[in-house]
Amino acid sequence: MGMPEDQNLAADWLRRIGYYRLSGYWYPFRHRTNDDVLETFRPGTNLAHAFELYVFDKRLRMLMLDAIERVEVGLRVDVALVMGKIGPWSHRSPRNFNGYFNKPDPNDLILRHTKWLERLDELCDRSREDFAKRFREKYTGPFPIWIAIELWDFGILSHLMDGLQDVHLQSLAEKYALPRRALLVSWIRNLNFVRNVCAHHGRLWNRPLVDQPAIPKDNEVPLLQHWRTQRKINSRIYASACILQYFLKIMSPRSTWGERLKALHAEFPVGPGLLSSGFPAGWLMEELWKS
Numbered sequence: 001m002g003m004p005e006d007q008n009l010a011a012d013w014l015r016r017i018g019y020y021r022l023s024g025y026w027y028p029f030r031h032r033t034n035d036d037v038l039e040t041f042r043p044g045t046n047l048a049h050a051f052e053l054y055v056f057d058k059r060l061r062m063l064m065l066d067a068i069e070r071v072e073v074g075l076r077v078d079v080a081l082v083m084g085k086i087g088p089w090s091h092r093s094p095r096n097f098n099g100y101f102n103k104p105d106p107n108d109l110i111l112r113h114t115k116w117l118e119r120l121d122e123l124c125d126r127s128r129e130d131f132a133k134r135f136r137e138k139y140t141g142p143f144p145i146w147i148a149i150e151l152w153d154f155g156i157l158s159h160l161m162d163g164l165q166d167v168h169l170q171s172l173a174e175k176y177a178l179p180r181r182a183l184l185v186s187w188i189r190n191l192n193f194v195r196n197v198c199a200h201h202g203r204l205w206n207r208p209l210v211d212q213p214a215i216p217k218d219n220e221v222p223l224l225q226h227w228r229t230q231r232k233i234n235s236r237i238y239a240s241a242c243i244l245q246y247f248l249k250i251m252s253p254r255s256t257w258g259e260r261l262k263a264l265h266a267e268f269p270v271g272p273g274l275l276s277s278g279f280p281a282g283w284l285m286e287e288l289w290k291s
Contacts, residue, residue: 053274079149089142180220190212
C-alpha cells in the first residue's frame with residue numbers, strides 16, 4: 001500500500017486513529033483469493049483511501065445515532081403509555097411480564113426481571129437530571145414509569161421488549177403497522193446492537209450484523225419488500241437503515257433523515273476495488289426512500 005505524499009500527514013493519521021483501528025478500513029483494498037484475503041494490496045491503493053473510508057464511516061455512525069435516538073425516545077413514550085394503563089409502577093411487578101422475564105438467568109440464577117430492575121434502579125439512583133433530583137427531594141420510593149423512561153438507555157429498552165407480554169407487544173406493533181410483534185422485538189434488538197457499535201466508535205460500514213433483524217414475509221411490510229427479495233441485505237447495515245427509515249416515516253413523517261442518508265451515500269469514497277458500500281443497486285428508487 002502506498003503512502004500519501006505528505007508523510008507527516010500519514011503519521012498524524014496513525015497517531016490520532018491508531019494502527020489497528022485504521023487497518024480495518026484498508027482491509028477492503030487487499031487482494032483476495034476465493035478462500036482468503038491476502039496481505040498485499042490492489043494496485044493504486046494509498047493510505048488516504050483508508051482514511052477517507054474511516055471519515056465516511058464516522059459520519060455514517062453519527063447519522064445512524066441521530067435516527068436511533070429519535071426511535072428510542074418515541075418508543076420509550078409508547079411503552080410508557082401501554083404499561084401506564086396498568087399502573088404507575090407496572091414495570092416493577094414481574095406479573096406484568098412474560099415467562100421469559102420471570103425465569104432465572106442461567107448464568108447467575110437471578111430472575112431476568114429482577115436484573116433488569118436492578119439496572120434501572122442504579123440509573124435512577126445516580127441520575128443528576130433536575131427532574132430526578134426534584135422527585136427524590138419530594139417523594140420516597142421508586143420512579144413511576146413515565147419518569148423512569150427518561151432514564152432508560154437503549155439496552156434497557158431492548159431488554160424490556162423481550163419481556164413484554166404479547167398483548168402489550170401487539171399494541172405496540174399495531175401502532176407501527178407491523179403485522180407481527182416478533183418483527184418489532186427483533187428490530188429493536190438489532191438497533192441496540194448498531195447503537196452499541198456507534199457508541200463505542202466501532203467500524204459500521206461493511207461490518208456483519210451480529211444481531212440480524214427478522215426479515216418480513218412476502219408482502220407483509222410492502223415498503224420493505226425489496227429487503228426480502230435481496231437476502232444479503234440482512235447481514236449489513238443497510239437492513240438497519242431500512243428499519244430506521246421505516247420507523248421514522250411513522251414516528252416523524254417530516255423527518256429529512258432519509259435525504260441526509262442519500263446525500264452521505266453519494267459522497268462514498270472511491271478506491272481500488274471499492275465499488276459498493278453494501279447498499280443494493282437501485283435502492284434510491286425504492287418507495288421507502290422517496291420523500
